[in-house]
Amino acid sequence: MKSRIYELVEKGSHGRRLNQMFDNFIMSLIVMSLVSIILESIPDVHSKYSEILYGFNILSIGIFTIEYFMRIYVSDVTHPSETRLKSASKFIFSTYGLIDLLAILPFFLPMLIKIDLRFLRALRLTRFLRILKLNRYNDSLNLIWAVIKEKKSELAVTGFLTFLILMIASFLMYHIEGDKQPEAFSNILESFWWAVATLTTVGYGDIYPITGLGKFISGLIAILGIGIVALPTGIVGAGFMAKVEQVKQKKEDRKCPHCGCDLLTRQHEIHSN
Structure with missing residues (x-):
């Protein structure tokens, strides 16, 4: 019984046809559930079809709950530990x-x-990437993660510099514009929101300086923002290209000078013999 449930909820496209059908059904239900959440936010649709949407919500919650407990039931297989309780945990x-x-x-x-946390169901779609045959991109994702870990010191310095600029800008604008615009720059936190919008060059326009000095500082922050936003992208981009070159070089080093195949593959053994 447990092995069948395990194959049903964990094996996915690598199992029998029933496993594929289950994964496709759950993934479709997640998508439909997200669509229903979007439709609920539309007043006209909600007023006409509220009962249908609510009924579908109950149905989807019931199915997701059953699936959740099925995964707990086979947790000693998927997450082996000393006891079943530890596996479930x-x-x-x-x-x-x-x-x-x-x-x-x-x-x-x-x-x-x-808080309505049903939107988190979108994240559950990552469990079913194997259905879409996206596992081939795992190496690229691992490469990006390796670059981020390798460049974490540089990224941390960039983040600290950004936060420092935001704080200084917030204090300055609060003291410069606070008296002129008490509603917009009522406190440093409100000024911080303006600084974030300006430094990221978004500029919503809901809060803006009206004094000459305030406009001057706002211009400087906007110009700084162009460089600040580009810094992390440049760091990660340069690191990624360097990693790609390293991977290419390793592959070249593994090639047999005679037959050109990978020295670690079965094909090279055949050619050698």
């Missing part, structure tokens, strides 16, 4: 386990959790 507190739990918990605890 490993799954529950894993990334996917927490996403699954937060997606259904607000329905059962509406008085304690007021």
Whole structure:
């Protein structure tokens, strides 16, 4: 029984046809659930089809809850540990386990959790990337993650510099514009929001300086923002290109000078013999 449930919820496209059907069904239900959340936010649609949308929500929550407990049931296989309780805890507190739990918990605890966390179901689609045959891109994702870890010191310095500029700009604008615009720059936090919008060159226009000195500082912050935003992109981009070159060089070093095939493959062994 447990092995069948395990194959049903974990094997995905690598299992039998029933496994594929289950994965496709869950993925389709997640997409439909997200569509229903979007439709609920439209007043005209919500007023006409609120009962249908609510019924579908209950149905999807029920199915997701059953699936969640099925995964807990086979957690001693997917997350092996000394006891079944520890295995279940490993799954529950894993990334996917927490996403699954937060997606259904607000329905059962509406008085304690007021926020609608159903949007987290979108993150569950990552579990089914194998259906879309995206595993081939794992090497690229790992490469990007390796670059980020390698450049974490540079990125941390950039982040600290950005925060420092934001704080200085917030203090300056609060003292310069606070008296002239008490509603817009009522405190440093409000000024911080302006600084973020300006430094990232978004400039929503909801808060802007009216004094000459304030406009001058705003211009400087906007110009600085162009460089500040480009810094992390440049750091990661340069690191990524360097990593790609390293990978290419390793592949070239592994090539046989005689037959041109990879020295670590079975094909090279055949050619050698």
